[in-house]
Amino acid sequence: MIVDFRRNTPALPPLTIMNSTVPTVESFRFLGTTISQDLKWDTHIDSIIKKAQQRLYFLRQLRKFNLPQELLTHFYSAVIESVLCTSITVWFGSATKSDIGRLQRMVWTAERTIGAPLPTLQELYTSRVRKRALKITLDPSHPGHLLFDLLPSRRRYRAATIRTARHKNSFIPQAIYLLNS
Template sequence: MLFSLYTNDCTSTDPSVKLLKFADDTTVIGLIQDGDESVYRQEVEQLAAWCSLNNLELNTLKTVKMIVDFRRNTPALPPLTIMNSTAPTVESFRFLGTTISQDLKWDTHIDSIIKKAQQRLYFLRQLKKFNLLQELITQFYSAVIESVLCTSITVWFGSTTKSDIRRLQRMVRTAERIIGAPLPTLQELYTSRVRKRALKINLDPSHPGHLLFDLLPSGRHYRAAITRTARHKNSFFPQAIYLLNS
């Protein structure tokens, strides 16, 4: 809390650049239009200057740059230099436990969580072997395995391929056989969490996404999001509006 208070005034001054902070992890997200990176680079420089002024040191060795661009002809952008150190451009990076790829596909992230869940299934089998009560084994599954499978599920599940969903659901079915009791499917968990998150945002006027929940004149349903790509259609806000209307 003290560190959060200390860094509270470290913010972006331009609406096209967002500064995301979680404890000592900071991410700069910039919307670059017409190839003009000047505002984004200025914000990065201001961040470095703020850290220097406030006796904090940026770890440039752990700083990377990722470009998300779906145009057919992607122009080459100059390297990003921070304090005389060039940030390498990567195809994916791990952000607060979630692996984000520049093509916004989730294969790498799903491979990671399946591997982690498989390792934890061993402990589930051991608990079953020692005849622990079914209720307690189910609680262990929810806390240790389901929590891994559902990490940031509201972000990636809607855009996941059917093949990857089957891979994930096999983990749930394996746990069901070990426990000997039915477990909620990932689709059920995704739907529940999206709806819960959407209701929370809808009740919070200070949330940046609050205005996206626009009631129709009837007052019974929300205006559907205008989407032009399947990627956008399957993302959180269009899916949240759809679930609130259903």
């Protein structure tokens, strides 16, 4: 897969490894996350929605058996929310509003089925980014540790210079913003 955002992309020669040509693909599934060459997340979100819909069926079946709300909420957290939040710190910041809305509708459907309030995707994303950023700041051996630079006051982190929306919506600027707030 070739990720290249230049306006005039040059024709690249085919890649060969041990006399065999490696095919170029437009998307690739890596550790359960579908990455496309334009770094858009619609194919990944489509697969998340499909998995969540399949699991919502089981939630409805459990509701028919009159399980208590607490058990239904635990089932949702373990089975559906875990699917919705798989690698959320990677894709949520640059997902489109319509894709996030489609995912949030899955949460609302589960909310109606359970009959209890559930955390929104934005809340889940915020908590996971903050938790991951804190782990990085506390681990000096982490490759991203140096990206979290404290100001002389030692209370806030230095915000990086951002030139593009793609960079603004990526993990590090979002994490710095959440740690400073």
